[in-house]
Amino acid sequence: MRLAPLFCLLLCGTTLANELDGHYQGLMNEQPTELILRSSGETLSGEYVENRQSRYPLSGRLDGQVLKLRVNDPVSGETLANINANYANDMLNAVLATRHPQSGETLVRDGLFQRIGPAPDPSLDPTLVGTWVNEREPHVRDGQLLAPAQITTLRIRADGSIAQWARQVGGGSEWSYDRPGELQYSGRWRSDDGLLLVRLKGAADFQPAAHYRFDQPYLVTRSNTGEMKWQRR
Known part of the structure; x- marks a missing residue:
C-alpha cells in the first residue's frame, strides 16, 4: 500500500x-x-x-x-x-x-x-461500476452436449443503470455458430453493505439481486441461482 x-x-x-x-x-x-x-x-x-x-x-x-x-x-x-x-x-x-x-x-x-x-451517490458502490463477464463452460454428459457454453455480460454504470445480456457459444455439431446476445434484464441499481439491489425497468421497488464480494481479479456474486465469478472487461 x-x-x-x-x-x-x-x-x-x-x-x-x-x-x-x-x-x-x-x-x-x-x-x-x-x-x-x-x-x-x-x-x-x-x-x-x-x-x-x-x-x-x-x-x-x-x-x-x-x-x-x-x-x-x-x-x-x-x-x-x-x-x-x-x-x-x-x-x-x-x-x-x-x-x-x-x-x-x-x-x-x-x-x-x-x-x-458532484460527489458520487454513496448508495452506488464505485467498485462495482464497469463491464463484467462470466463464462460458463459447456455441459456435456456421455458425449452429448446438454447445454452450450454461455457468456453473460453485466454492465453496471455510474449513473445508476444496469443491464445484463447472455450469449450462447458454439460447442458441438449443432452449435457451430454463436447466438446473438439477448437482453435478460435492465433497470436501476444500488448497493447496501455487500448486497446488490436492482429495480427492474417498469418496477416500483428495488429488490435484492445478489450478495457480492471481490476475490481479485474477480467479482463474486451469490444469489438463489448459485455463485458466479465475473471478470472485468
Whole structure:
C-alpha cells in the first residue's frame, strides 16, 4: 500500500460547508489520486482513492476554515492518516506530510486537485461500476452436449443503470455458430453493505439481486441461482 500512516492537508475558504462537496482529481506522488467529499453541516465524509484502485474511507469535520479529515482502513477502521488543505475556485491545493511506516521519516508531498463533478451517490458502490463477464463452460454428459457454453455480460454504470445480456457459444455439431446476445434484464441499481439491489425497468421497488464480494481479479456474486465469478472487461 502506497498510503503512509500520516497526512496533512490545509484548506481555506469562506463558506466551505456549502462549497466543498464534490469529486476532485489530481496527482499525488505522481500517482492519480481522487478525493470525494460530502458535507452535512460541519461533518465531513467521503473517500480517498489512490491510483484508481485503492479506496480509503474519509471522515472528519470543518474546524473554522480548516478541513480536518481522517483516512481510515476500509477493513479495521483504524485511522491511517490525518488530513488538512486550501480551497479556492473549485480546487484543493494540498500539502501532504506523511510518515513512513517503517523508518518514521516524514515525507512532504504537494498536489493540486480540480473538482470534476458532484460527489458520487454513496448508495452506488464505485467498485462495482464497469463491464463484467462470466463464462460458463459447456455441459456435456456421455458425449452429448446438454447445454452450450454461455457468456453473460453485466454492465453496471455510474449513473445508476444496469443491464445484463447472455450469449450462447458454439460447442458441438449443432452449435457451430454463436447466438446473438439477448437482453435478460435492465433497470436501476444500488448497493447496501455487500448486497446488490436492482429495480427492474417498469418496477416500483428495488429488490435484492445478489450478495457480492471481490476475490481479485474477480467479482463474486451469490444469489438463489448459485455463485458466479465475473471478470472485468
